[in-house]
Amino acid sequence: MIRLLKIELKKILTYRTFWVLTGLYFLSLIIVLGSLQAFLDNIVNSSEVSENIEIPHISLYVFPDIWHNLTYIASSRYSFKVILAIIVIILITNEFSYRTIRQNIITGLSRTEFLFAKLEIIVLLCLGSTLILLVTGLSLGFLNTLGFSIMEISGKMEFLIVYFLELLVYLSFAMFIAIMLRKAGLAIGMLLLYTIMEPIIKLSFPKDFGRFLPLEAMNNLIHLPNTKLMKLMGIEFQEYIAFSDVVAAIVYGFIFVFLSWILLRYRDV
């Protein structure tokens, strides 16, 4: 395990593209999460002009709801996550375009080890993202919550764990596409296309099946937060994490890793 991590880290430690993209990802994540409140206030204020209804002040950064709010934004399938998936795709397709996977295997790496090495990097990226969310959440929470208890702070922290899981499954999906298509352009195109297409595909499925499409299943882990604003508009959303969604996501994770292994195992490199 350590040996594989050592090998993978050597491959990326001085790889400029990796650091530029990773830096971009973390930076945009922090900036957007930090300016969410201002963004929301802006919308609320501008709507107040036309309406006479008193809209209560909504704070996104209050413990414990902050964990739900931040993880919801960070795990949106149309935002930051995509950068992370592109990083994973590039790291894996590089091995095929440089044919270094060939040299790795010839030199004595097994295909399973190759897969695990990539998974370790994926886990590292997920841990990094979760850590950023933890730190950002704690900072924003302390700045914006008056009087808090440990109970409040850690109240909804399970959303962080679920966020980690959802990212892990999502990046396994990206890994699978990369191993299947082997070319960065193709794989990134495929990922984006599928991301756009899935909601459309979903329509052609019966309602209960549509929610089991991969991206949908992952996104179902963290539902839209049930803010006071939503309650005001009479909409109720799921505020808890459903066990069945967790199971569905984990099953998808295993499927993607297994399919990747099958492709590696039975195709020539």
Add this chain to the structure above:
Amino acid sequence: MSAILSIKQLSKSFGFIRAVNELSFEVNKGDIFGLLGPNGSGKTTTLGIVLGVISPESGTYSWFGTPPGSKTRKKIGAILETPQFYPYLSGVKNLKILADIKECKYDDIDRVLKIVDLHDRKNHHYRNYSLGMKQRLGIAGALLCEPEVLILDEPTNGLDPQGIADIRKLILRIAEDGTTIILASHLLDEVQKTCSHVTILDHGKNMYSGNVDAILNETPLIEVSSDDLEKLFNALSNYTKIKSIYQEADKVIIMLDEDSNSADINEYLFSNGVTVNHLCNRKKTLEKHFLQILAQSND
């Protein structure tokens, strides 16, 4: 004798192309084994299979008498076709990755870099290397951690004449330490100058397997020519002490029995009224043997 590599009835097709065709051969400990064949004859595919990157359609192979796997590959150093490295990493970092995979110490890196004369450029990015330097880094990678078997697929590709000579010397020197070497090449000259054993491949088939010396030491061929080539050919065809005879441009080439020599031929032809204007021994090189084997296979 213990076989280092044993290949049995190996086959592999790419679509309609049968790249390797029921191929069998053995490589023994200490051999400098040449895999010789024209381009596209299946050398790289064969080596790719035994190195675990191409899966065979049928047939088996074993290393050191054990079934193949990533553990055995750690005891083998190899370059397959072109060298494959991370272009954005330096030469030395690339070798560190290989050392990590092989689970050996980094101490060996400087040694192999010096062997291929790349030590002073070790911190430069691989992508800035010239073709020859890339090839030499590939060879350094193969030499890393003192493998028991060294596999070199067209190792002199992209090298200048000095580099080619250096590599040949290097191969012979490494072989002296008892390392088994498998050298794939389409250059007969290269195999002839370095190898002790050879398997000749054509269309993925084993055309010939044997000792290089044995081929070279066979009875020499004799070239004969005359103004009247037809008369010469007929006369020689009737000579009893001949193994084989064929015509090549304006010459007749014959292989004599062991107890006969060119003087006998001269005498025989003279007595049959054939005037000879050219008669000489031709040392049979591997190249001619090679071409002959291939010619037979095309019949």
